[in-house]
Amino acid sequence: MNCKLFEGINETELPRLLKKLSATEIVCDKNTIVLHSGEKVKNIYVCIEGSFVLENINSDGSVNIISTLSKGSHFGGAFAFTDAISPADLRALSKGKLIAISKDRLLLLDDGDTEKNKIFANLISILANKSTFLITKIQHLSQRSIRGKITSYLNEISKQSGKREFLIPLDRQGLADYLCVDRSALSKELSKMRDDGLIDYRKNMFVIKY
């Protein structure tokens, strides 16, 4: 199944666990909206077949894709555990299947239940990782200039890889979207930084010079 939420749980145990949780299987056609924006999130949804998107329709009609779910990925881990409403629609991109695990039932499992403990520990680790990821992104975004954002981002990747020369996992448009700036302005600033001798780059390969 390869799902972080169930990591460490024996595959033969899983069906029994899901039964204990009264997990519901949701089979749906393309474009079915499983969960509407504004609805209360009561379940954790785990994708087991097909693909789904989390998307928001803006007031001007444009669509904002927040994330995509493929086999093994899940949504609601955070929202179900606050009393939050869903910030987006969960829509099937194709015919698909997912299981909904009720947060309440999860909480009602016996304290001594080993699987419950595993799931809880996994959930903590998932949320913790998400949290650090988000904090990192905020640090980039809080830089006021494009140069600042670029520097913050590149330093982060460099630190992660432990090298001054590294590949970034985004193309230009992707990087612009991630840093929330205009693509051409990004290119412009990258050139300037190269002219200033701060960095060098070729496609996805970057070098921090000083």
Added chain:
Amino acid sequence: MNCKLFEGINETELPRLLKKLSATEIVCDKNTIVLHSGEKVKNIYVCIEGSFVLENINSDGSVNIISTLSKGSHFGGAFAFTDAISPADLRALSKGKLIAISKDRLLLLDDGDTEKNKIFANLISILANKSTFLITKIQHLSQRSIRGKITSYLNEISKQSGKREFLIPLDRQGLADYLCVDRSALSKELSKMRDDGLIDYRKNMFVIKY
């Protein structure tokens, strides 16, 4: 103690629990750095006396305060559960006391341990709340214009309160810092939005008109 991490745990139980966890009490003088930026975070630190700051020293020497800890608040819940290094120094603002709870010992507690389950559930809820808080902030920050950021922020607060007229919990400088923009530019844009008939405001009271 009034600490979310221990919520639902009997006060008379707490000392025993802490002992089981081999929680260490750290007493420190003003300006002691309990945890250095770059160090691996192995503990959850709960403040029980005095106050602490999480701060980052920028390369230009300026100080960036990430958050403050007062009695009952804690740090490390997320980082200890990833293999992350601390993004900031944890420094005592005054003479203070905190307890360090080892993540590893927490994990080693017996699965049937009721307190372990409570702490885990609390931690999940804390991390989930944090995550939604951060996502909200990112949504504000990803707006490209100051007007967009203001609108995003005000709509959020309005939605939370369920009213078109509401108080915001930040003063102008605070709001500017939160939205990562210049204070005067923020004031400027607020005036413009009032001129455009979009909002009205007086000090911390705001009205969304359309």
Added chain:
DNA sequence: TCAATTCCGTTGCAAATGCAACATACTTTT
């Protein structure tokens, strides 16, 4: 291999932003 498409860099320009400096209103202190 050629065509089509996508990606990336560049340019000019209008608009938005940050910054510094000052003015005004509001608070707190004495």
Added chain:
DNA sequence: AAAAGTATGTTGCATTTGCAACGGAATTGA
């Protein structure tokens, strides 16, 4: 009530950014 201090609003200006448009490079697909 006066004075000091703090918060907010305003203005002018230099700089940065976004936007639109274009051209070349690289990639993909037929």
